[in-house]
Amino acid sequence: MRKPQTGFTLIEIMVVVVILAVLGALVVPKILSNVDKARVTRAASDIRAIQTALDLYRLDNFKYPTSEQGLQALVTQPSDPTITNYRTGGYLDALPKDPWNNLYVYVNPGPNGMDYDIISYGRDGKPGGEGFDADISASSLNQR
Numbered sequence: 001m002r003k004p005q006t007g008f009t010l011i012e013i014m015v016v017v018v019i020l021a022v023l024g025a026l027v028v029p030k031i032l033s034n035v036d037k038a039r040v041t042r043a044a045s046d047i048r049a050i051q052t053a054l055d056l057y058r059l060d061n062f063k064y065p066t067s068e069q070g071l072q073a074l075v076t077q078p079s080d081p082t083i084t085n086y087r088t089g090g091y092l093d094a095l096p097k098d099p100w101n102n103l104y105v106y107v108n109p110g111p112n113g114m115d116y117d118i119i120s121y122g123r124d125g126k127p128g129g130e131g132f133d134a135d136i137s138a139s140s141l142n143q144r
Helices: 010-061 138-143
Strands: 105-107 117-120
Touching: 010 117, 010 138, 117 138
Parallel strands: none
Antiparallel strands: 105 117
């Protein structure tokens, strides 16, 4: 006497695969969107941390770094002879990169009468853009 075979039929397996594909199609975009939101939040946090380092630099040296000196002035002392009160070890451990692995852009003077601006060009790494490609800057954060 033969035992009846147990297991899944091809149709049952295909139904499960289709259900998993539909769930994946619904869930993956939500997860990827959250990753992009987290990167924007991290860029804003980095910019605020750089602003704090710039403010400490100004307190010690009575001016912000020039555009030519850039953010590198927060890591290593510029060759400017007027910088006489530079902190040992600098103001940042390393030159930060934005969440998309690009260097932050520093300009002095900044727009609208600001002393400086710090900019991440967003996901696309180019000026301008919309959504997650939009620029994130100290000037735009201060307007919020």
